[in-house]
Amino acid sequence: MNRRRVVVTGMGTTSPVGGDVASTWEALVAGTSGVRRLPSDFYPDLPVQIAGSAAVDPAEVLDRVKARRMDRSTQLAMVAALEAWADSGLADGGVDPERLGVAVASGIGGVTTLLSNYDTLLDKGPRRVSPLAVPMLMPNAPAANIGLYVGAKAGVHTPVSACASGNEGVALAVDQIRLGRAEVMVAGGTEAAIHPLPMAAFAQMMALSKTASGPDDDPQAAQRVSRPWDTGRDGFVLGEGAGVLVLEEYEHATARGARIYAEILGTGITNDAHDIAQPDPEGRGGTRAIQRALEDGGISPGDIAHINAHATSTPQGDVAEGLMIHATLGKFADEVVVTSTKSMTGHLLGGAGALESIATVLAIHHRMSPPTINLDNLDPAVELDIPTTARALRSGDIAALNNSFGFGGANVAVAFGSI
DSSP states (O other), rough: OOOOEEEEEEEEBBBTTTTSHHHHHHHHHOOOOEEHHHHTSSSSTOSSSBBOOOOOOHHHHHHHHHHHHHHHHHHHHHHHHHHHHHHHHHHHOOSOOOGGEEEEEEEEEHHHHHHHHHHHHHHHOOOSOOOOOOHHHHHHHHHHHHHHHOOOOSEOOOOOOOHHHHHHHHHHHHHHHHHHSOOOEEEEEEEEESSSHHHHHHHHHTBBBBBSSSSSOOOOGGGGGTTBBBOOOBBBBBOOOOEEEEEEEEEHHHHOOOOOOOOEEEEEEEEEOOOOSSTTTOOOOHHHHHHHHHHHHTHHHHHGGEEOOOSOOOOHHHHHHHHHHHHOOOOOOGGGGOOHHHHHHHHHGGGGGHHHHHHHHHHHHEEEEEEOSSSSSOOOOOBBBSSSOOHHHHHSSOOEEEEEEEETTTTEEEEEEEE
């Protein structure tokens, strides 16, 4: 029996560089950074004062009453889901609700709601805590609200695997369709953790860039901080946003005349079993994830034309990913156009893999790789083709990889193909 094919028929996003797919893609191709200095009253004692805040406030897009009943992470997810659902052409029907599911991830969940209600508890007492606090802060709130919006009855799932969560949401959705549990899945990830506590925590563990601290009168200084693979990199920049894709069984999509952006050829999920926060320095777990994605999709290394790398701008992680790419693609590694869109968006944690899946799909669809900005001096330990301006991809049938890695040793690779 032939395996069910899975294709992408809708996309939506809200990110630090744009409020929808079109504006985000335009900014990525142009090499525009969405990293900016935080407001002066955000929390002046924080050692880091920049982040990739969403370009468009989701509360200004959604119905005001509904937005107030959602954590910011859910608001971002809903903005992306509204766009993706409309883009798919399914908003007016065309799928049985019993065959429609959701797999939308979050690495941290409703942290802003949790912490603000704890402040309320301490300052004003338990009777002032919001009765909606729990359904707002729970990690599955974004997926649940999207499920309610589209009427999904085949299952609503929330993978939580730190910075690999968004890509794992896509991979889980693929499995649901392949296993015959759904015809359509709304998949992706979201995150809204630009809050003093998680920022202080990341700074304390030396994960955020130290160059992002202190006052700076140069308005463009913040935009130069996220610099994957550069010798001057010293940590990531926190971003926020969401990416949502509508995935569909191929025959179901073609029967209704849907526009198809790309096919998902294969997925790979592994774990390092090495450390709770540090990646395996030799990249063995990530290598196995990429290998599994290639094997799952029946892809040869020479088929890969483009990689949207995890590359967060950390000294150890960026080198490890370079080792993974060479270990899996061999002699073809030098022929692949590699990018890190985090150089422009910062790191969206649980939303990163989803936003970058959209960027990977669009790279295939438009035959164009976004650049990696702020790459002035390539680390000699990283032997990859990483253009600093947008680069056209080769013609013909091609495949592309989107890599995501997270705390706990989580590794996810998803392979997309032209169609």
